[in-house]
Amino acid sequence: MSGDDILAPRAGVIGWPVQHSRSPRLHGYWLKQYGLPGRYDLLPLPPEDLGGFLQELKRSGQAENFRGVNVTIPHKQAVLPFLDEIDHAAKRIGAANTLILREDGSLFGQNTDGYGFLQNLRESQPQWQPSAGPGLVLGAGGSARAICVALLDAGLPALTIINRSPERAEALAKALDDPRVSIGAWEDRADLLEGAGLLVNTTSLGMSGQPALDIALDALPIQALVTDIVYAPLETGLLAAARARGNLVVDGLGMLLHQGRPGFAAWFGQWPEVTPGLREAVLAD
Incomplete structure (x- = not known):
């Protein structure tokens, strides 16, 4: 041949x-x-x-x-x-x-996508466990949906979805159809961090060329893990602020690679x- x-x-x-x-x-x-x-x-x-x-x-x-x-x-x-x-x-x-x-x-x-997200967290911060505490997900688009499914399947005890458009958050929560899922108001995002074990940003806020993600982390427990699926820049403002106060952080590039x-x-x-x-x-x- x-x-x-x-x-x-x-x-x-x-x-x-x-x-x-x-x-x-x-x-x-x-x-x-x-x-x-x-x-x-x-x-x-x-x-x-x-x-x-x-x-x-x-x-x-x-x-x-x-x-x-x-x-x-x-x-x-x-x-x-x-x-x-x-x-x-x-x-x-x-x-x-x-x-x-x-x-x-x-x-x-x-x-x-969900596999890539979880593998990124597990390889970057192997001490983190889904059962460690409730999770907050910022955003309600396609990536958020994949991440929510992966976290719920992995055993996350509770999950709050927070989105600028409440209708999209409600639609996602309805589609997930899981009693562990709740919705939070965008204007209450900083207060909802209290007691969280995981904070995930799936929005474009903080991405190069986009507005910054405005969220105060004061109420977030120091032991909580913070991750951003944005990888341009590799360290977003959210990750820099979380790292500065002592939280574990995971950048978004690994999700792309593992998926x-x-x-x-x-x-x-x-x-x-x-x-x-x-x-x-x-x-x-």
Whole structure:
């Protein structure tokens, strides 16, 4: 067989826009580190083309050795009707971020965002346990939903959702349908920190180019863990303030890195590790 007949495994990330994604840098690093043949590409895909792309992937993807794709905004929910099977997390969250093309041409969908979030906390601060105390989640978007599901499944005793738009917080709490979940008013966010064991920011506040997150941490117990899913900047104002007062902190980059591991393993046959070298490579300009 000629070299052209032996296609390297292929994967990529679909989104609109998608140029900002760091996933090619992440998967490219792993392919090089483990000496594996393979390609991982940016795949810009407007919403109106999503169905056609997925149908074509199922029809002819195997012939091109296409193994699957990551899914980012705005397609995470829209892909679900096109999938043949989804995992427990994707079903509960109502969104998929990792698609695996099986040998029979069917598409299996996963949501690895919650996995990535928890692995980041556990590896960065192994002494933290979900049972340590109640959690507060700022924000009620797709990432918040994945994180809430992961925390509840991990045994968090109580969870309060606080969002600038109370309607979105109410909708998320209703969807989670768990007696441990409550809603807090945005204007009461500082007071609600009392007794918390975990504070999670899933909003864009504090991200480069966005307004700062305005929250006083005085009521937050010193033993509480503070994490921000923002990774640009790597240390947000929230993390800097929490670190200065003695709280354990975890930045958001690890969530991105860990959520990519299950997909890479399925597509390229190697369970990858998150290392300091990987962090540097993904953050490099």
